[in-house]
Amino acid sequence: MSSPLLSVSGLTKWYRRGGKTIAAVDNVSFHIETGETLALAGPSGSGKSTIARLVLRLVEPDAGRIQFDGEDFLALGGAALRSRRARLQMVFQDPLAAFNPRATVARVLDDPLRIHGIASRLKRPRRIAALLERVGLTPDLAPRAIHEISGGQRQRVAIARAIATKPSLIVLDEAVSALDVSVRGQILHLLLDLQREERIAYLFISHDLGVVRAIAHRVAIFDAGRIAETGDARTVVDAPQSAIGQALVAATPRLNRA
Template identity: 65%
Template sequence: MKPTLLSIANISKDFSSSGHRLAALDNVSLTIAAGETLGLVGASGSGKSTLSRILLRLLPCDAGSICFEGEDWLALNGASLRRKRARMQMVFQDPLAAFNPLASVAAVLDDPLRIHGIVPRDQRAGEIAVLLDRVGLPASYAGRPIRTLSGGQRQRVAIARSIATRPSLLVLDEAVSALDVTVRGKVLELLVSLQKEQGIACLFISHDLAVVRAVSHRIAVMDRGRIVETGHAAAIVAEPKSAAGRALVEAVPRLVTNPS
């Protein structure tokens, strides 16, 4: 049994909009072991992104606690939070959309190396080449502007950026949802190989059970702000116990192993 890397306990979050309250998260708990990929799947609006934003400290929660690498993650702030952020990195649906489209791939990868002081200045170009190689892009891509890359290539750069700080956990929120099927398959293969080679744990979030199934050891199913079941990926897909789990399996015809 691998040691626990992340433990989320009883996280709740309400939103109030136009006078009524919505429990976006209701007592959510989950754990991820070192090197493990946990898939978080649920219909649109079930609270997945809210959980990822709380986890990444982009949004405060109302109640609950998070222990990450043995530390009280929600209690960290200032310099200690900035330092620790290197260990938990994120990949969103189109993370590079926030960048200047004229910025080069090298500039995008140089940022985290510089900010977190990962390698000395004179070794950064070499480190960028290593990162590109790790995500299956030629070193010559360093000089290319972001806007000249395809969606799949951009997501590879985003993954390279996320692993630049040598994190123990990646949080991927709908990271392949915008990619077409063939490219998506390749990016999923890349994630699985990175996870195997480098032992990086992942919280892999998607509304699509087929995608989650392809990369996850275990799967947690979310429904209306709650985790309604958690189990080994194969077991959840073969025999979902919750109504939400069954609906997600039925939404992906090729996952149904025993059609009646």
């Protein structure tokens, strides 16, 4: 049997706050298969974004292991880590904060193609146009500044940037949370299309269990840095077994009506 695309075991991250030490992430283990979506849900402060930052190696853990694409991801450094980063991309809630708002759309998409040596200078404009079309935008958006386009368009640009390097895993932290309901639905459809066609796996962080139920294969529900419950997304959202899962469902009006 082949090993999972991403496998996390015993992951732990401590933060010091006001003289006390708290475990933002406390001995967490999970895995994601190629082409699969694992959602992380849970209340504010339960450690979801810390998991995202650990998996992306934006922060280093105090304990635990991360295997990615069959390698000890925590042991990588320098050029090896930079090259693997092409296979592991991210989309955050607010692309205005993630990108220079004055940069053009073309610039935001040109960066990964240039940095990872994916296309020559001459070929990059065509590649950028193709990426824009792939995420449902028109190439005439290329010269516009990030701050001039709509929130939904910006999130499509963020997705285009994430797929530019042909990743096997994308970490999405509340990536659709700031969008209105109809735009959110369109972006979720786009993500599902991309996953079907490119076999991309998603680590999909969301506090919205309706969204989790719509997009994820499996879900892990977090509580105070630990996994309280994990399983098939629909099964867990429809009939949570943990107290925190039941509280989250009770707090999601759209689900209660269904």
